[in-house]
Amino acid sequence: MDVTPRLREQACFAMYTASRAVIGLYRPLLDRLGLTYPQFLVLMALWETDGLTVTALGDALQLDSGTVSPLLKRLEAAGLVERRRESGDERRVTVHLTADGAALERQGCEIPQIVGSASGMSYEELIALRDKLNEFTEAVRGYQAAEPSPGRGAAS
Amino acid sequence: MDVTPRLREQACFAMYTASRAVIGLYRPLLDRLGLTYPQFLVLMALWETDGLTVTALGDALQLDSGTVSPLLKRLEAAGLVERRRESGDERRVTVHLTADGAALERQGCEIPQIVGSASGMSYEELIALRDKLNEFTEAVRGYQAAEPSPGRGAAS
DNA sequence: CCCGATTAGGTTGCGCGCAATTTAGTTGTG
DNA sequence: CACAACTAAATTGCGCGCAACCTAATCGGG
Numbered sequence: 474m475d476v477t478p479r480l481r482e483q484a485c486f487a488m489y490t491a492s493r494a495v496i497g498l499y500r501p502l503l504d505r506l507g508l509t510y511p512q513f514l515v516l517m518a519l520w521e522t523d524g525l526t527v528t529a530l531g532d533a534l535q536l537d538s539g540t541v542s543p544l545l546k547r548l549e550a551a552g553l554v555e556r557r558r559e560s561g562d563e564r565r566v567t568v569h570l571t572a573d574g575a576a577l578e579r580q581g582c583e584i585p586q587i588v589g590s591a592s593g594m595s596y597e598e599l600i601a602l603r604d605k606l607n608e609f610t611e612a613v614r615g616y617q618a619a620e621p622s623p624g625r626g627a628a629s
Numbered sequence: 630m631d632v633t634p635r636l637r638e639q640a641c642f643a644m645y646t647a648s649r650a651v652i653g654l655y656r657p658l659l660d661r662l663g664l665t666y667p668q669f670l671v672l673m674a675l676w677e678t679d680g681l682t683v684t685a686l687g688d689a690l691q692l693d694s695g696t697v698s699p700l701l702k703r704l705e706a707a708g709l710v711e712r713r714r715e716s717g718d719e720r721r722v723t724v725h726l727t728a729d730g731a732a733l734e735r736q737g738c739e740i741p742q743i744v745g746s747a748s749g750m751s752y753e754e755l756i757a758l759r760d761k762l763n764e765f766t767e768a769v770r771g772y773q774a775a776e777p778s779p780g781r782g783a784a785s
Numbered sequence: 786c787c788c789g790a791t792t793a794g795g796t797t798g799c800g801c802g803c804a805a806t807t808t809a810g811t812t813g814t815g
Numbered sequence: 816c817a818c819a820a821c822t823a824a825a826t827t828g829c830g831c832g833c834a835a836c837c838t839a840a841t842c843g844g845g
Contacts, residue, residue, distance in 0.1 A: 478673070478738060478741045479673070482759075483759070484748075484755045484759040485651045485652075486670065487758075487759040487762035488762060489648050489652070489666075490691050490766050491648070491765055492644045492647070492648035492649075493648075494766045494769045495769060496641075497769075497773065498769050498773055510645075514636065514645075517635070521635055535650075582634060585639055585641065588641060588769075591768065591769055591773075592768050592769060593772075594764075599640045603638075605754075605758050606640070609647055609650075610646050610647045612750070613647075613651060613654050613748055614650060
């Protein structure tokens with residue numbers, strides 16, 4: 474018997490692979506809009522709620538400022554969003570769609586459906602898979618919060 | 630009613646998030662071995678079958694040479710693997726574990742179990758999730774192979 | 786044997802993703 | 816008011832991940 478877990482048996486590896494596969498499927502579709510998948514996620518968040526702060530965007534996408542800041546810089550350079558320093562609290566920056574950014578919603582919002590149909594799964598299956606993944610993610614985040622540096626007993 | 634799909638409703642976004650969450654959980658555990666998650670995957674593949682070619686490794690991990698080559702360079706610099714030009718076909722390079730690389734299996738092979746338990750899911754649930762993800766990935770890859778540049782009707 | 790096509794692996798360039806740090810603005814306490 | 820603690824965003828550095836390209840070796844016809 475083999476004690477070492479095999480690559481193909483790992484649920485984590487399946488997530489890693491599935492994630493890259495789906496982004497690969499998005500790529501040619503998003504290329505025509507001049508977007509990457511993370512950039513598309515930012516726009517989706519803003520189509521839902523315009524004027525989010527950088528931190529709120531990071532929370533929605535589960536990304537930190539080190540990823541979001543340059544991402545927004547590129548979206549701003551592309552003329553799709555605008556950053557405004559808040560007058561109330563000068564530390565905060567809100568992100569707003571430009572007319573071009575808002576206009577992309579029409580073409581952008583149908584892409585997820587294309588990808589969904591490519592999966593060959595029913596709506597119910599996709600929902601169930603999504604919920605299971607979110608359950609997994611939640612549990613993992615909870616564990617991480619509980620064990621800042623796990624494996625070596627208690628903290629000093 | 631909102632036609633634009635919301636971030637949280639998307640199965641794809643759940644995969645993207647779950648993948649990063651699980652890698653984040655691996656990170657502190659792998660840090661102690663001086664490894665990243667993709668490097669760990671390479672070692673897992675070699676623990677299973679030593680002496681794979683670069684291409685075979687790429688197939689196992691679903692990564693292309695542009696990713697695998699520098700990854701192997703770092704693993705070789707760390708003294709964990711060795712690259713050998715094949716005598717039969719001088720184009721081929723096989724990757725072999727060093728003693729240090731092989732010795733890491735003892736500590737490395739228990740990490741996936743830690744992560745599995747952190748998910749709070751039963752073994753059966755994880756298997757089911759893994760299979761569903763692999764089914765999804767397969768379907769998506771099949772669709773991609775069938776539609777080289779989708780969305781705009783037939784090729785020229 | 787020669788030469789075009791194919792294949793294996795590597796390099797370059799760019800956009801993430803994240804840890805660590807920096808800068809600037811705000812808040813809380815005396 | 817002063818000043819330390821905190822917070823928001825940006826910057827830096829590094830390792831992927833992938834497209835595009837390059838080089839070298841092999842294969843396949845004629």
